[in-house]
Amino acid sequence: MNYQLLTINQELSTNNPVIDIKNLDHFFGKGTLKKQILFEINLTLYSGEVVILKGPSGSGKTTLLTLMGGLRSPQSGSLQVLGQELVAAKPKQLVEIRRNIGYIFQAHNLLKSLTARQNVQMSVELHNHFSASEIKTKSIAMLEAVGLGDRVDYYPHDLSGGQKQRVAIARALVSHPKLVLADEPTAALDSKSGRDVVDLMQKLAKEQGCTILIVTHDNRILDVADRIIELEDGRITVNS
Ligand SMILES: Nc1ncnc2c1ncn2[C@@H]1O[C@H](COP(=O)(O)OP(=O)(O)OP(=O)(O)O)[C@@H](O)[C@H]1O
Numbered sequence: 001m002n003y004q005l006l007t008i009n010q011e012l013s014t015n016n017p018v019i020d021i022k023n024l025d026h027f028f029g030k031g032t033l034k035k036q037i038l039f040e041i042n043l044t045l046y047s048g049e050v051v052i053l054k055g056p057s058g059s060g061k062t063t064l065l066t067l068m069g070g071l072r073s074p075q076s077g078s079l080q081v082l083g084q085e086l087v088a089a090k091p092k093q094l095v096e097i098r099r100n101i102g103y104i105f106q107a108h109n110l111l112k113s114l115t116a117r118q119n120v121q122m123s124v125e126l127h128n129h130f131s132a133s134e135i136k137t138k139s140i141a142m143l144e145a146v147g148l149g150d151r152v153d154y155y156p157h158d159l160s161g162g163q164k165q166r167v168a169i170a171r172a173l174v175s176h177p178k179l180v181l182a183d184e185p186t187a188a189l190d191s192k193s194g195r196d197v198v199d200l201m202q203k204l205a206k207e208q209g210c211t212i213l214i215v216t217h218d219n220r221i222l223d224v225a226d227r228i229i230e231l232e233d234g235r236i237t238v239n240s
Helices: 003-015 061-068 091-098 116-125 132-145 161-173 191-208 219-224
Strands: 017-028 035-046 050-054 078-081 101-105 179-183 211-215 227-232 235-239
Touching: 017 061, 017 211, 035 061, 035 211, 035 235, 050 061, 050 191, 050 219, 061 078, 061 179, 061 211, 101 161, 116 132, 116 161, 132 161, 161 179, 161 191, 179 191, 191 211, 191 219
Parallel strands: 050 211, 050 227, 101 179, 179 211
Antiparallel strands: 017 035, 017 078, 227 235
């Protein structure tokens, strides 16, 4: 046993929370229509982990994912993303945190009028420290990494569902975010394409050392996870 390596790995996983949530509640609606959706969520995600979030429809998975992604404002408790507190954060701070996160959704959300490369480039252009030629090179390299080196100039309508989702993965990972949030990334795909897509996400996440959280109903992909979290009626019931 290499104890030095073990210690380093332990330090890496315990010292680097990418997400740290404490006593988070969330409500929708106002007055008599006010309804609590999330209850006392406590959850820490560490650097380099692939985590699956599952649970019945309506249990609060997407709500939790959008809170972690700075896509809606958390109301109480504490939610830290990459060391930044999002409870009571200003809209500008949420925008800033979103730059450090890659998002992959069920519908790939590619822009129809842009080629695969241009769709990927858009995400790098948010980071203004790269030159135009660097951005182009990075985008092509990322499309090659997802197996679409021969499709860089194709428009979305000329790509299959699985290929479009691979472009979305390239777009999410091209700027090497520390966190990738994926909401039902395989829902619109057949089982083979779905499998390929999650295998690819896992491989790239491990190569880049980023944390990846996948919300899914798809029991066929559970084995890609280092950890599975289960939500039921807005509460975490499994964290293993
Ligand atoms: N913007 C909103 N306003 C009011 N209620 C909402 C809103 N968004 C979600 N809800 C409610 O919050 C609950 C949790 O929804 P959420 O989409 O987070 O669940 P989910 O586990 O992701 O479900 P699914 O697996 O069906 O996508 C549901 O009862 C839903 O109706």
